Amino acid sequence: MLGMLNSAAAGATTVLITGADRGLGLEFVRQYAARGEAVIATCRTPAQATQLTALAQLNAAISIETLDVSRDGDIRELAAKYRGRPIDILINNAGITGRKADNTLGSFSREGFNEVMNTNVYGALALSEALLDNITASRQKKIIALTSGAGMIRVLPRMPLIPMNYSVSKAALNLAMRALGIELGSRGVIVGLVGPGSVDTDMYASAQADYKFAFKPIARAESIHGLIGAIDLMDQARAGQGVNNYDGSIGAW
Numbered sequence: 438m439l440g441m442l443n444s445a446a447a448g449a450t451t452v453l454i455t456g457a458d459r460g461l462g463l464e465f466v467r468q469y470a471a472r473g474e475a476v477i478a479t480c481r482t483p484a485q486a487t488q489l490t491a492l493a494q495l496n497a498a499i500s501i502e503t504l505d506v507s508r509d510g511d512i513r514e515l516a517a518k519y520r521g522r523p524i525d526i527l528i529n530n531a532g533i534t535g536r537k538a539d540n541t542l543g544s545f546s547r548e549g550f551n552e553v554m555n556t557n558v559y560g561a562l563a564l565s566e567a568l569l570d571n572i573t574a575s576r577q578k579k580i581i582a583l584t585s586g587a588g589m590i591r592v593l594p595r596m597p598l599i600p601m602n603y604s605v606s607k608a609a610l611n612l613a614m615r616a617l618g619i620e621l622g623s624r625g626v627i628v629g630l631v632g633p634g635s636v637d638t639d640m641y642a643s644a645q646a647d648y649k650f651a652f653k654p655i656a657r658a659e660s661i662h663g664l665i666g667a668i669d670l671m672d673q674a675r676a677g678q679g680v681n682n683y684d685g686s687i688g689a690w
């Protein structure tokens with residue numbers, strides 16, 4: 438924590454990442470920390486986050502915080518702890534697909550739908566709202582969210598099976614973030630959607646098994662290197678054009 442405050446005082450960029458204990462979130466931590474940024478790495482259960490803890494032990498600019506984005510109490514506590522601390526980039530990365538049955542026509546469940554929407558959409562909105570003062574006080578003022586081709590209507594015909602709740606949640610996330618960006622534009626806040634591609638993570642592996650995804654996955658390091666580049670370049674114009682993809686392209690949402 439002390440190292441991080443020093444980094445902040447020295448003018449390093451501060452990045453807060455949700456779902457930072459594995460997958461794309463962990464890779465964001467690794468790459469942002471490697472280039473010298475101060476990283477607030479949040480996850481649901483720090484005690485089980487062995488890889489993240491190992492990274493933080495090697496780099497004092499990484500601090501680990503507890504955050505379940507579906508819990509208002511966690512969001513409130515985190516915001517209170519960081520009150521007054523500028524946060525340049527908030528990365529809303531945490532996400533779930535939900536159980537296959539809940540996503541499948543014939544066995545939809547309201548509870549399953551709500552769980553995915555609550556995590557993937559409201560979690561990002563609530564955290565963005567709670568940290569808004571931190572973001573507006575920073576130099577970069579960026580709110581980022583990870584979206585998916587599964588939430589794009591033009592991609593759906595190419596999917597053998599559609600994870601209904603997940604797809605709906607990412608389409609809703611796109612609209613929510615775009616609406617937030619339009620509302621916050623006059624305050625200099627940039628709200629951008631980024632597309633990681635199909636990436637070799639736990640989520641991809643289970644989606645491939647459950648939904649027969651045929652998209653060939655790329656490595657996490659490649660995806661996140663590209664996404665960090667896209668976030669560096671993100672401005673109001675690029676945020677307004679569509680999804681800023683890891684490969685530098687901008688696609689319609």
Ligand SMILES: NC(=O)c1ccc[n+]([C@@H]2O[C@H](COP(=O)([O-])OP(=O)(O)OC[C@H]3O[C@@H](n4cnc5c(N)ncnc54)[C@H](OP(=O)(O)O)[C@@H]3O)[C@@H](O)[C@H]2O)c1
Binds near residue numbers: 641
């Ligand atoms: N991988 C892909 O091909 C791909 C493609 C498009 C978009 N995305 C998006 O990229 C993001 C990261 O995906 P991934 O592939 O890295 O998935 P992953 O390997 O399944 O990791 C998901 C992360 O989200 C966290 N999480 C889930 N629910 C949470 C909650 N309520 N509060 C806080 N954290 C929570 C998980 O924490 P726990 O360890 O505690 O479960 C984990 O850290 C997601 O938003 C996903 O939709 C991924």
